[in-house]
Amino acid sequence: MSLPQLSRYLPILDWGRRYDRAAFTGDAVAAVIVTIMLIPQSLAYALLAGLPPEAGIYASIAPILLYALFGTSRALAVGPVAVVSLMTATAVGGVAESGTAGYMAAALTLALLSGAMLLALGLFRLGFLANFLSHPVIAGFITASGILIAASQLHHILGIEGEGDTLPEIVAGLWAHIGETNPVTLALGVAATAFLYWVRGGLKPLLRRLGLGPRMADLGARTGPVVAIVATTLAVWGFDLGARGVAIVGEVPQSLPPLTLPSLSPALISELAVPALLISIIGFVESISVAQTLAARTRQRIDPDQELIGLGAANIGAAMTGGFPVTGGFSRSVVNYDAGAETPAAGAFTALGLALAALYLTPLIHFLPKATLAATIIVAVLSLVDLSILRRAWAFSRTDFAAVSVTILLTLLAGVEIGVMAGALTSILVHLYKTSRPHMAVVGRVPGTEHFRNVLRHDVETQPHVLSLRVDESLYFPNARFLEDRLAAFVAEKPELTDVVLMFPAVNEIDLSALESLEAINARLREAGIRLHLSEVKGPVMDRLKRCKLLEELTGEVFLSQHEAVCRLAEGRPSRPG
């Protein structure tokens, strides 16, 4: 394998050779900023996934390094993200109780399965499977997940018990325990939420007014979560709020990521296979769209199949080092890019920063209240909630609207797995329904020309014994039968018919089903005493037709142009070809 070939699979061989001091400076600055942003996020998403906080930090180290080796995006920052963490909680919660060793082991297995699936999809170039999810379905799913995630964190703010994978379950859980609300936790949680909400909207303008440049103001505003964490941790420590019932993170091991071996029990694998596939696809879709958006700014190329390999390696890394499923996150990738990251080495430096945090900072977060992490999550995911997709889809088409509403409703009411599967199924059904009814037009000649147009829209000439039908789409199995039905209807309506001409100028492709439909149409028309002709057949389609008996058995002719067909059929009975 030559170096260019090898660097296709190991992009580091390409950018690594050209690495210089300028790139190093950019990468190092970006890494510092992303590390500061990633520490609270990784702790919070571990909480959301139902895992101990250190799992979030571990899930941000090895995956970032592995993505830097295999991924194609220069700015993508890989790690725990909100939607995938929620899906992890749902999937793992289905097989084990949160807080148990079995739960942590299942999260590792889930990451391994997801990594293996992503890797397989990449190696077999099956990235197109992600197209199963249409944009509106993804938008609806992300919005509904945002609502679910925010709702699932409310109990931490209230300081009560809470559980459930669906909105009704979560609301019922909150209702049942609302009387046990801890006022101190509530005060802390509301304060943190309000502060973080203000940081999102108000801190950046304030920093600008204080004289910071737009980029620094933007980056300064990103430190909000760290400020909230430090302030609330100090408050809990200083006023001993733990004794007043405020739930805190507690003991966090002070170590580098451990080496872990995920369980490969067949029962566990079969229970987690479907969730792992859904997590893989959702994670991939989210990640690739961030990567492509950032790559466009610098005219870089993202290879979707290689991205699958990069994300697969990252997830396998997460599984082997005490993490859980990860993907490329939107906000941190944008921060990474804006802070000046030039190569995937920025990711490696971020991993270094997090490793240092795992070694030296963990004792400091002992008194960090869970309510602060919940506030971080709630404020972060509310930016995902965008119900305007419903209005857009309604304005655009009823079928897209149906797909979005089914996805949103089922995600909220039945959980993420059913929601996203139903959304994908709805998309595919709608797509198959549409493609099963290809556009066709009965055409006639525009007087005095050689042009043929739809008889319903134009004033054209036709002959009563000739039916000319223009097929405006490729013919394949979802629509082959529709052509049979339409022709059968015409034949039943028009007793004077002697010739049918199928015009194929827009037929780019034909499959065996459509070919057999054409053979059946030819045979049925023959029984009815009607000849079947073809016109304006494209080269590749003609090549296909030549591989089988249709052309021999065709009762009529194949005309180069529709004009030729109509002229010949007007003369009377056409001669048989060849």
Added chain:
Amino acid sequence: MSLPQLSRYLPILDWGRRYDRAAFTGDAVAAVIVTIMLIPQSLAYALLAGLPPEAGIYASIAPILLYALFGTSRALAVGPVAVVSLMTATAVGGVAESGTAGYMAAALTLALLSGAMLLALGLFRLGFLANFLSHPVIAGFITASGILIAASQLHHILGIEGEGDTLPEIVAGLWAHIGETNPVTLALGVAATAFLYWVRGGLKPLLRRLGLGPRMADLGARTGPVVAIVATTLAVWGFDLGARGVAIVGEVPQSLPPLTLPSLSPALISELAVPALLISIIGFVESISVAQTLAARTRQRIDPDQELIGLGAANIGAAMTGGFPVTGGFSRSVVNYDAGAETPAAGAFTALGLALAALYLTPLIHFLPKATLAATIIVAVLSLVDLSILRRAWAFSRTDFAAVSVTILLTLLAGVEIGVMAGALTSILVHLYKTSRPHMAVVGRVPGTEHFRNVLRHDVETQPHVLSLRVDESLYFPNARFLEDRLAAFVAEKPELTDVVLMFPAVNEIDLSALESLEAINARLREAGIRLHLSEVKGPVMDRLKRCKLLEELTGEVFLSQHEAVCRLAEGRPSRPG
């Protein structure tokens, strides 16, 4: 509701008013011949379905009458058919033991579910779902089912125990019991099979040589199974072969079809729902293709959605009268048509004939050996086996070949349900893969003309800073991302690019996913300092685009023709529209 409207749902109102003596004669003659043919078939398919013989006769009475009321085909003969009977045996065998009351009850529930599904598909006009199964998949499935059915009957010929839903299971079952072969049964079975096989090929020419006309000779040859049944029944009775271990049909109740109420137990329904759906779709596909072939001969119209209603009513009828799932059978429908059936009344007379048989002929089949029925089935289904579909598919395209081989192999090795589902899934995956990679061509101007052609195939003029990409298919979610990927690749390759023109002459439709892809492409190209233009956008697509922000945000223009686009872009920076 006016009469024409009503007669759409009750076609009998249409043909019934015009019924006359000539039609009556044709129908009555056809009914006699079909009845003679249907008695052995219905007994045999009941055996295949694992049910007592009378169930086959019952399944041929009410369903025929109900189809005559609601169906649109004049010649279709509804009743038990081989493939559906095999699928019934597999489905019901999964929930109950053959020969028990639970087994018979489950067969009724299966028929009811299948009928309700067909009815619902018809009422909601969802017949397009049958397009999920491509022709090659159906051909492969029917062939593999034929092999499975023939294999499943061998143990009756050998006079031994036998069971299994897959080829390996059936072969293992035969192997385990081969030592217990009953020589008398084997002799009878082989003789019956050989006779029936000869009847198929040799009796018709013989009858012609004896002076019969071609039509009479053909119909005479159809009586072969009755001859075999009478001869072997007499042999068993005359020589008391029952005492020599020949398995016989035994006691058959002498009565009209009973009124039965299928069980609606939720557990049973949930277990039978998927098989019922598969049976419905396979039955519908088989039936509609027969109906359309026969209707073409007389230029009649078959309404697929009304056919679903007709078949749904027939199956509900089967469920209420002691039957099992039914559909339109190929060979008996052809016989019905050839024998002169003019209206669905032929079916009603056939039902009358079978009712008489149920009342008066059942005592006569007491000594009918099961081996004869097995021989009838084997000879009938071998005509379904057509492995040439593999050769045809291979010659036509590798993807069609893959779909056929997967279907055949999995049907044989894992049974009918997995086989047909895997076939459908393969078809859909292959279809989605193909549509996810729409045909696109970079185009340039043919010198001296206003025509634009593929740069790879023609010697054309291009400008280095302009990329013109012609999209040859409608844009929707399965292929939207591919366009993004392709454009991202071009942008990465061509640093000199300033303008991209997407040519949409073949884009018939665009969905919200594709629109959002175009918006993302527009935004990404803007980041890269490249303008995006559109050209030759069709009216309906333009209407869609006007519903959203893309046209406002487009960095370039919408040109009526590609020629105009290239001229304007050659002049230099185009002005912004509006």
